[in-house]
Amino acid sequence: MLILLDSLIVLTAIYVGYYTLHPYFNIYTFNMLVISSVTLLASHHLFAFRYRLYQKAWEYASVGEMLGIMRAVTLSIIVAAVVQFFINGNVYVRVLGITWMLHIILIGGSRFSWRIYRDLFFNTNTDKKRALIIGAGSAGSMLVRQLIKSRDTELMPVGFVDDDPKKRNLQIYGVTVFGKTIDIPELVEKLNIENIIIAIPSLSKKEIQKIYQECSKTNAKTQIMPMIEDLVSGKVSVNQFREVQVEDLLGREPVQLDMESISKKITGKTILVTGAGGSIGSEICRQVSKFKPKKLLLLGHGENSIYQIDMELRNRHGKDFEIIPIIADVQDRDRMFEVMSVHAPDVIYHAAAHKHVPLMEYNPKEAVKNNVIGTKNVAEAADMFGIKTFVLVSTDKAVNPTNVMGSTKRIAEMVIQQLDKTSETNYVAVRFGNVLGSRGSVIPLFKKQIESGGPVTVTHPDMTRYFMTIPEASRLVMQAGALARGGEIFVLDMGEPVKIVDLAKNLIHLSGYTTDEIGIKFAGIRPGEKMYEELLGENEVHKKEVFPKIFIGKTVEFNYERVANLIENHQSFDGGYLSEYVLGLANKKERQLVKNVN
Structure with a gap:
């Protein structure tokens, strides 16, 4: 179908270009029109196959696919110009210029119209949860694109958060960068956000901790985008998010091994x-x-x-x-x-x-x-x-x-x-x-207490470990x-010691509850325990x-x-x-x- 469509466009475009100029420039002979048409048709299909224009999923078309079309069209026009020069001793630049523009508009339009139709009519699910994306870089942009084009995901991106002032108010795939990390609580309420996705895979533990402190002030569910290496290796897809773990909130990077x-x-x-x-x-x-x-x-x-x-x-x-x-x-x-x-x-x-x-x-x-x-x-x-x-x-x-x-x-x-x-x-x-998580440690104990509806028992508000x-x-x-x-x-x-009470609060929030719902009870220091280690x-x-x-x-x-x-x-x-x-x-x-x- 695409080969047939392109053939019609190529054969039609040069005649449109000729008759647009014909009243003013009667320069083409009928034979030259036929030779140019056949040359354009053959060279276009040759370069179309060279750039694999008939082997692309056009519902996902973007800049890369448009560049492929431009290369194929431009090279076919150049071939036609060379043929004209050798046969006729002259190149009809104006006609070929109009032909080039028509090829780009009609061939490009025919391809991208399918993506536009798909985006407009196939992704109209109004039941999706409203999501705020933290990070308007390459990973965040890739994530938003995937969420927008996917019919299976339950999330709809409605805004970005990024600390780069140059990105403020920019739109990426139609999604606006509304503010900075510090604005997260306000934006969640203003935009009626249900999910927050941290889409900066290179974040350090301290930076994750800082961002999560702002996210924890809201009732939105907070998740993290997978690591880039996991995406590249195919272990996970872009929209397979993981929950924020207590380990992410330690505030320091893990030790690397020799x-x-x-x-x-x-x-x-x-x-x-x-x-x-x-x-x-x-x-x-x-x-x-x-x-x-x-x-x-x-x-x-x-x-x-x-x-x-x-x-x-x-x-x-x-x-x-x-x-x-x-x-x-x-x-x-x-x-x-x-x-x-x-x-x-x-x-x-x-x-x-x-x-x-x-x-x-x-x-x-x-x-x-x-x-x-x-x-x-x-x-x-x-x-x-x-x-x-x-x-x-x-x-x-x-x-x-x-x-x-x-x-x-x-x-x-x-x-x-x-x-x-x-x-x-x-x-x-x-x-x-x-x-964390070893037998007899506080994490399994806190999780059991949260599952039972609370309260979470902490020995002392100032105890650190x-x-x-x-x-x-x-x-x-x-x-x-x-x-x-x-x-x-x-x-x-x-790194810095962590307050046990802060650990309890984070775990309550990670479990999908608020501290008001679960509660924290201070039970006093147990026999043999230190306040600080x-x-x-x-x-x-x-x-x-x-x-x-x-x-x-x-x-x-x-x-x-x-x-x-x-x-x-x-x-x-x-x-x-x-x-x-x-x-x-x-x-x-x-x-x-x-x-x-x-």
Whole structure:
């Protein structure tokens, strides 16, 4: 149909051009008209096929398609002019000029009329939700174009927001740029907006946080456009938006890994992860799997959790390397030595621990047995069998500890630092802040409370914590293993601490509710909790980064003999002495004990 239509236009246009000028310029002969017509027809179809004008989806036509038409028409006119010159010794410029214009208007119009018809009559769904697009750049423009032309999407873009003053009041695909980010609450009310789409894929975490603060002042649903790399790779389409996650609001960029150094430590090696069924341990296993180790040992005492991570990894990587699930308790010293003897791992990531602060206040003996004795068993087994690297997953609560959990983790740090002085194994520790979404953390608790209709319980309005994601925490453990020289305590630059109450408010809003609907209740500080957490003590601070966003604490001298005696007594008398010492270490009134040990 398009070939036939173009043929009619080409054959007609030159005659229209000739008879428009004929009363004034009787210059064409009938033979010349026929030759020019046939030349134009043949050359037009030749160039039309060259520029694929008959293989385009014209309902999506834009500038690129118009340029293709102009190239084909212009080149066919030039060919006709050359033929005229060689046959007649002259070029009829005026007639060819009119012919060129008619070709452009009629051929271009025939193509774009289908798009205009489709846009006018196929996208008239008045039930679509009104959307405000944040970002009038290339990504936002692409998104608006997709939303306008798509019949399947439920959104109708009615306005842009962009902080570039040069774009103010401009229209992109008929959609106006109304104002800046700070104007979002006013525009949502004025334009009756139901959805807000953040369409700036290059935004940093801080910028997302800033924009979301304005969006959270409204009742509109806020979503984010997919990353450009995901669009290019075909993983998602332009209008597949994702919800804003709590992780987006941390206000800092995630740590980037030194892939080469990590690969040298892991690829083709035997890796042991203790606590492999836990939140951190299981994610470490997933991250390690990407580097294709020779053998991955999944050690944990929870049968169900080890089964789950074992099945997950076998489904993904079962053919890439050997996966061995090991049901064992780190408190079982003989079993730990047996595991090291049989499998001889190259690297150990020790993530097995009791970590719930209030629970450990009521169960100090169990905290000691798992966090101190368990660590000592695995660490000494690593020394005995010459394991190259041992990485302890520690916590910011080990700094000036005011609770049992933090105290046991500080003693675990002392155990491996002492071993590092005499062993060929490189022992290091990694301190985290709170890990978003891990078992026992505030996020799952808040989500349950929101699902139940609230209120969300927060301990204190001024309580702050450092936060990181589970994948980020796991990557930090792996990076620490790659950087390990022995005796270090690695700490992530976690940016500014986050108020727990702000986290609760954000999560309520992300769940589609207001704080008035759900409510926030302050329950008071629980046993052993600090108002503010620290990542390094005053005498441990080392300002220089050893890797982007990663710091190393100074090695602090401590009296290990006292700790060793208490551990020995603990093992002999089932927990009494060391548990009492831990309770003392965790008591603010007896903070002097910390100084005695340090």
